[in-house]
Amino acid sequence: MSQNILKLNHSSPQLLQFTDLHLSDKEALMGINCDESFAATKALATKFHHVNLTLLTGDISQDHSEASYQKCREVFRNQGHPVAWITGNHDDLSMQNDILSDGDITPIKRIVFKHWQLVLLNSQLPGQVCGNLADEQLAMIESAASEYPEHHLMLVMHHHPVLMESQWIDNHRLLNSDELWQVIAKVPQVKCIMFGHVHQAVDVTQSGVRVLGCPSTSIQFTPKQQEFSVDTAQPGFRHLELLVNGSVKTQVHRVEGTPFIADFDPAGY
Ligand SMILES: [Fe+2]
Numbered sequence: 001m002s003q004n005i006l007k008l009n010h011s012s013p014q015l016l017q018f019t020d021l022h023l024s025d026k027e028a029l030m031g032i033n034c035d036e037s038f039a040a041t042k043a044l045a046t047k048f049h050h051v052n053l054t055l056l057t058g059d060i061s062q063d064h065s066e067a068s069y070q071k072c073r074e075v076f077r078n079q080g081h082p083v084a085w086i087t088g089n090h091d092d093l094s095m096q097n098d099i100l101s102d103g104d105i106t107p108i109k110r111i112v113f114k115h116w117q118l119v120l121l122n123s124q125l126p127g128q129v130c131g132n133l134a135d136e137q138l139a140m141i142e143s144a145a146s147e148y149p150e151h152h153l154m155l156v157m158h159h160h161p162v163l164m165e166s167q168w169i170d171n172h173r174l175l176n177s178d179e180l181w182q183v184i185a186k187v188p189q190v191k192c193i194m195f196g197h198v199h200q201a202v203d204v205t206q207s208g209v210r211v212l213g214c215p216s217t218s219i220q221f222t223p224k225q226q227e228f229s230v231d232t233a234q235p236g237f238r239h240l241e242l243l244v245n246g247s248v249k250t251q252v253h254r255v256e257g258t259p260f261i262a263d264f265d266p267a268g269y
Helices: 034-047 066-076 093-099 135-147 177-185
Strands: 014-018 053-056 083-085 110-112 116-120 152-156 190-194 202-206 209-213 236-242 248-254
Touching: 014 034, 034 066, 034 236, 034 248, 053 066, 053 116, 066 093, 083 116, 116 135, 135 152, 135 177, 190 236, 209 248
Parallel strands: 014 053, 053 083, 116 152, 152 190, 190 209
Antiparallel strands: 014 236, 110 116, 202 209, 236 248
16 A cells, blocks of 8 residues: 555545546537536635645546646646545546646545545556456555544545446446445445546445545536436536544535536447
8 A cells, every 4th residue: 555645634624526527638528618617617616715625536538638637737736735636447547647746736545634534546447437446455445444443434436336227327337346345344434435437416325334426527427327318417516524423514516507518429428
């Protein structure tokens, strides 16, 4: 496990999650200009003045271009608080490591607050849309909990570890989620899992763990559809407050009106 830990002393930290930015060198993704939808979502989040950490939960890039990560770097490098990230199925991890380590942007994967610790996991299976947590990633969960046994534990990953009741997206789930839940059963410190990938808001509880998905800052997928389908719901982000008692206060916020409507492309995204 990486020994690098970012220590922050906030008691009830406030977090922002932006996910699935799908930035690229090109103009649009299914008719949506992802630069503009991301900018609108980011602007909406400026109403939160006491943010302690921003999380970017994967698919930062759509096209693996350096330009896409450079755009992200320019937005977050002078954020005023730490900005951590993980890799998604669309991302190039070595490019992320090269470019997304500047100013406030940190490649660190363990963050420890006064009462909570976050472990940022890599669920990418190179070349595939679905995900998997390798043994060493699963081992990080138990070792993090044993290092800080009194801290509540939040896991952050790109792929969804619960079923979305949507066949096409569930084909692209975290494949070894059963193994993950077996680990979690032995680690009662785990209180919450955050993920991206599904381009929709999710807030469910499984085995006593709060499981939270987040709208994309780009295109949205329609919940509970068996075939690929894009939603008219608007881009958004998630705000979270991690409370001392291990519970999470959270809400999704979306761009107002309907400025971003994607073109349906049955070929997918
Ligand atoms: Fe995505």
